Amino acid sequence: MLKFLAKSLPVGSRVPCSRPVLSCRVLPHHLRPKFNSLAVLILTGFIAQIIFMEALQAEPLAPPNIVVILTDDHGYADLSCQNEVSDIRTPHIDSLAANGVRMTAGYVTAPQCSPSRAAVITGRYQQRFGLDEISGCPLPLEEVTLAERLKGAGYRTGMVGKWHLSPNAVSVRWARKNLPSIRLNTNGRVNIPLGKTVEYYPHVQGFDEFYAGEVQQYFANFDPGKNELLSTGKWRSDRGYRIDLQTAAATNFIDRNAGQPFFLHLCYFGPHVPLQATPEYLKRFPGEMKERRRYGLAMLAAIDDGVGQILSALRKHEIEENTLIVFTSDNGAPLKLNMEDDPIGRGGPTWDGSLNTPWIGEKGMLSEGGIRVPFILQWKDALPADKIYEQPVSTLDIAATAIAAAGQTLDNSLDGVDLLPYLTGEKMTSPHQSLFWRFWNQSAVRSGKWKYLKAGQSEEYLFDLDSQEHERKNVLNEHPEVAAELAIQLKQWSEELRPPGLPRQEINDQESAWFKHYLQ
Structure with a gap:
């Protein structure tokens, strides 16, 4: 199988501009030096030549390190810098906004984890390669990931x-094609052999180092407690709180690679259910509240502490200034309509304690609550x-922005754009004319x-x-004329996908409950 042939292009340099400052004390007119026009021209040309030569000799700015931090089922409201709720405390993540850019209209490409993550790591609408929802996994090995692109640039x-x-x-469709002898369980699911699952893990998608897992079981080629690499990935069981384990692995990677350009993709498993928190984090949120909210806040506090440790590691190695940090979530929070305070040990389809305020809806919906998320860049x-x-x-823009920051050329396969000129003010137009979505029996365009939203065949x-x-x-x-024009755009975009077209069925029972609760 032909993977991406990476070609290392010259990294774009920024040349510092040195301007000599000519200080002159104000003198009486009769004592001021007399310059004729020719002398002024000669002096100006001489200064310009000095500046030009200094610029040529200046050291190019090194390519930035890139850290992409992705939380899980984290609603829009739940950073204190969002100014939406008063009970959240995230000082370290807030510092990213204070030292960078906070985007108030940041979107994911799907209100569900796997398709959303596929778009982040490829910079392409995941529907282009058939990963509309979790059942569309795995991410095809033919797709070129951000890790592969940056690895080709020397990262x-x-x-x-x-x-x-x-x-x-x-992944029933994939299993029937690739494991024809496999049988469905009584619940209509399949048991994929672990060996087949690992064939699609990070190490075959461009990652040199990996610590892939969610709670205590990880497929890894390094030990977060040691500064050494294994020759191959192995399964390991690590004791400890899952958020803290993931932070330790991230800072371990930074410590080991601080002397070269690196790309770190840190995907926290939180505040996704099952809710877990240590007493240290829980005691930060005393008082009367729903217990699921308390645990959600505690998990986000653990993530915020982790961001603080990552910033400390960057500062220790004096590389924070030239590190592009992205912080966002994979989708909105699952509210389960009424945010019931179910027992903490309950997993599955239940509220994770996070909030989507002020937006309508939740995970699984193409309303704002499902797809509009926290989004911050610091460089x-x-x-x-x-x-x-x-x-x-x-x-989608994360990959394009990172590739451009690394000095590489953006190709036409990417759906995202380089945000840097827009965030600096170099470009004053909007980065996107339109953004599109297709998920389950819903579709939308902004x-x-x-924003035009279609649910099934009948609701618009x-x-x-x-x-x-x-x-x-x-x-x-x-x-009606605005809706008609947006419907045409949405239909045209859908014809580029695999499979092409918009959903042809009415919304299912779960979608129907959501739309009836939130939009009627």
Whole structure:
């Protein structure tokens, strides 16, 4: 199978501009030196030549390290810098916003983990390669990942935490094609042999170092407690709190690779259920509240502490300024309609304690609550500090931005764009004319302030997202021409996908319950 042939291109350099400062004390007119125009021209040319030669001799800015931090089922409201709720405390993540750019209209490409993660790691709409939902796993080996692209540019690549892009129990279509003798369980699922699952793990998708897992079982080629690499990946069982284990692995990778450009993809398994937290984190949130909320806040506090440790590791090695850090979530929080305070030990389809305020809906929906997420970029050497950016952006843009920052050429296969010129103000237009979604029996498009949402074959909605009502008011009847134009765009985009076209069935029972609860 032909994988990506990486060609290392010259990394784009930024040349510092040295300007000599000519200081002159104000003198009486009769004592001022007299310059004729020719002398001024000669002096100006001489200074310009000096500046030009200094620029030629200046050291190019080294390619930035790149750290992409992805949380799991983390709702829009749950960073204190979002200013939506008062009970959350995330000082370290807030510092990323204070030292970088916080995007208030950041979107994922799906309201579910696997398809969303596939878009992050490839920079392409996952529907282009048939991974619309979890059952579409695995991520095809033919797809070129961000890790493979950056590895070709001389980066050391590492992955920590939840991968979720390999064959799984609902990958029935893949199993029937690749394991024809396999049989369905009584619940309609399949038991994929572990050896087949590992064939799609991070180490075959461009990652040099990996610590892939969710709770205590990890497939890894290094020990977070030691600064050494194994020759091959092995399964290991590590005791400890899952968030802290993943932080330890991340800082271990940074310590080992601080002397060269690196890409770290850190995928925290939190606040996804099953909810888990240590007494240390729980005691930070005393008082009366739902226990699931307390645990969700505690898990996010653990993640925030982890971000603090990552920043400390970067500062220890004096590389924070030239590190591009991305922080976002894979989708919105699952509220399960009414945020019931179920027993903490319960996993499966239940509320994870996170909130999507002020947006409507939840994980699984193409309403804002399912797809609009926290999104922050920090790169002290290149991006402004404490900036809020309100134009719609997508997690598709992470790959394109990282590739461009590394000095590599963006090719036409990418659906994302390089956000850097937009965030610095070099470009004043919106990065995207339109953003598109297709998931289960729903489809949607956002263009400017307008969002068109279709549920099954019969339900259509048009929302003005700049209005105070946003998705609380369907304005389709007031603006039918806008809805018609967006429907055409959505249909045209869907024809590029695999399989092509929009959903042809009515919404299922779960989707029906969501839409009835939130949008009617």
